[in-house]
Structures are given as structure tokens and as C-alpha cells.
Amino acid sequence: MPDLKSEDFQKKVSHLIIRNQNVVDILTKCQSACSKICRSSIKTATGCGCLEINATKKLASVSSDEMTGISGTLCPECREIIENEIGEMLFYIAGLCNAFGLSMRDIMKKEIKNIEVLGKYSLR
Numbered sequence: 001m002p003d004l005k006s007e008d009f010q011k012k013v014s015h016l017i018i019r020n021q022n023v024v025d026i027l028t029k030c031q032s033a034c035s036k037i038c039r040s041s042i043k044t045a046t047g048c049g050c051l052e053i054n055a056t057k058k059l060a061s062v063s064s065d066e067m068t069g070i071s072g073t074l075c076p077e078c079r080e081i082i083e084n085e086i087g088e089m090l091f092y093i094a095g096l097c098n099a100f101g102l103s104m105r106d107i108m109k110k111e112i113k114n115i116e117v118l119g120k121y122s123l124r
């Protein structure tokens with residue numbers, strides 16, 4: 001597949017989003033997709049066990065692995081599930097952008113600019 005552009009993705013979503021074209025439906029689907037990402041992420045530790053997730057307060061000086069709270073590597077099955085859940089989220093984010101007449105590309109460009117300006121002080 002050649003490089004996928006966000007415009008192509010948004011266009012594809014606009015043709016395929018059939019049952020949830022109303023913005024309220026799209027918003028609830030985004031919320032549902034986010035919940036699925038959370039659940040499948042947690043299930044990597046509590047169900048599969050391929051990851052260990054630790055939720056403790058960390059100091060800024062610890063390694064990036066310690067900052068994420070994740071130890072281990074996603075197994076192929078969990079990776080597939082999480083990729084699918086994130087893909088569903090992206091589908092509905094694209095649908096939301098379409099409903100509001102927004103460009104995902106413009107939003108990403110704006111966000112990159114914010115990140116570059118604020119750096120770690122964006123406090124995200």
C-alpha cells in the first residue's frame with residue numbers, strides 16, 4: 001500500500017460510515033472505541049499476561065519503560081486486538097472530523113506545532 005494520507009482515510013471513512021453519521025452517534029462510538037482500547041490494554045496484563053502494567057508514581061528521572069508502567073512485549077494476539085481497537089477509534093475520529101468539516105491533516109500539523117513550541121511543558 002502506498003503511503004496513506006489522512007485525506008484518503010477521511011474520504012474512505014465518509015463513504016463507509018453508514019449507520020453512525022449523526023454526530024451524537026459518532027461521539028458515542030468514539031467513547032466506546034476508547035473504552036475498548038482501555039479494556040484490551042488492561043487485558044494484556046490481567047488476561048493474557050504478555051505485559052505487566054504497574055501504576056505507581058514515577059519520578060521524571062526514571063527510564064521511559066518505567067514511565068509507561070509497561071514491562072514486557074505485546075504478544076501477536078494482543079497486538080492485533082489493540083491495533084484493531086485503535087483502528088476503530090481512528091475510524092470514528094475521521095468520521096467526527098468529517099462531520100465537523102475538519103481536516104485530520106490540519107489538526108495533526110497544528111498539534112505537531114504545539115508540541116514543538118511547548119515541548120515537555122505541554123504537560124500531557
Ligand SMILES: [Zn+2]
Nearest residue numbers: 048050075078
Ligand atoms: Zn498478549
